Amino acid sequence: MKKLKNILTAKPGTTAENLTGGWRTYKPVVDHEICIGCDMCNKVCPEGVCFSTGLKNSKGRVYYDRDLDYCKGCGLCVKHCPVKAIRLVEDYK
């Protein structure tokens, strides 16, 4: 029986091991004080990395943040945020 040197099917769940955040050039930074917790960023995020922290800011609003392990820095959340709470900054590695 022929044995391949390179195995061409992968075990499931390898996405959890192979982080894709390293692909981005810019990362989104959320100003927790401005965030109103409207969930718009979560709705538009193609990667599903915007999440509610469950924590409240000084105005009593639940604020959002990003899972930077997988965020590719596309900037859609920045474009759609109704209160401009998010900005893109260069991501140094």
Place this chain on the structure above:
Amino acid sequence: MKKNNKQILEGSHAVAEVIKQIKPAVISAYPITPQTHIVEDLERIKAEGEADFEYIRAESEFAAASIVLGASATGVRTYCATCSQGLLLMTEVLFNIAGLRLPVVITCANRAVSSPINIWNDQQDSVTVRDSGLLQLYGETNQEVVDLHILAYKLAESILLPVMINMDGFVMTHTYEPVEIPAETLIKKYLPNYVPPKDIILDVNNPRSLGTFAAPDRYMEIRQELFDDAAAALSQIKKLNLEFKKVFGRSLGDNGLIEEYKIKDADIILVAMGSVCGTIKDVIDELRAKKIKAGLLKVISFRPFPDEEIIKSLAKAKYIGVIDKSISMGTEGILASDIKRACYGKIKVPIKSFIVGLGGRDVTKKMIEKIIKEVKDKKNGLHFVGQ
């Protein structure tokens, strides 16, 4: 083995009958002239309960190839047939089947490619996908095509590469010839049930992901492994041909790769693939009676390409003419290019490219005689022989 088990069968029917004996688990195909009779026969065989394979009807050749890809990835024997526009529609999937190292066997009923639309035979379709990683074998007679299918499954499953068997559309698919379909028990002796590689196939109890990503740090090694294994198929074909001879009492050409016909003392050697070889052999016999020393080198294995065997066969020729039923626009016949590459620095005599039979133009004995006559005088380069 009984001395004569031959039946008079249409080429397509013979292929369907041998596929029935080989017992694939899944067949998927989309009908296209001149492959149609093969898949019609297989559907009938299934409908009449003669075989228990799954026949999955597809909405296109792209889908059919994808279905056999998926089925093969689960570790079962699969079969598909197509040609021409259908084969080209499959192109993307063919690269995937080869890249994923799936031992799919496909029959190509060689047909011209549009445009202009033409349903008749040439070999432009298969040679166009020569770089996909599919191994390509060409039959001269329907018996050889039947035998090649049996060998192809053993080859594909032993080295985990897909194989495409080529038979000239109409000239072979729709022609009745005496053919022996080996008995199921004999086929099973040569080709046991497919045992897929453990742990890498798709299995609901051991889930794995198919068609994953390979970044620049791994892609090149994977492609190199594919190349190495495709090249190593040369020795594997020779080995499997010897085993074939033991079980069935016949050889595929001389060694599974090529067949020499009266070339030992030949001044003029023609090189060709497929059914046209039969016509060439007849012409050679007639010319030999007139003391013209001509011979034929038939190429069975086009991918992998048997460089060494070809150099050995052509070593003593004074004139070499390569006959193609296909063309690479702006260069020459595709087999001619490959023969030149193989012979570079080894064979000093000029190698000339002749294009015949495009779009089903009959290749007559007169044309072959003309080529043999003209191969001495013609300038290097490409020559169309249409009359």
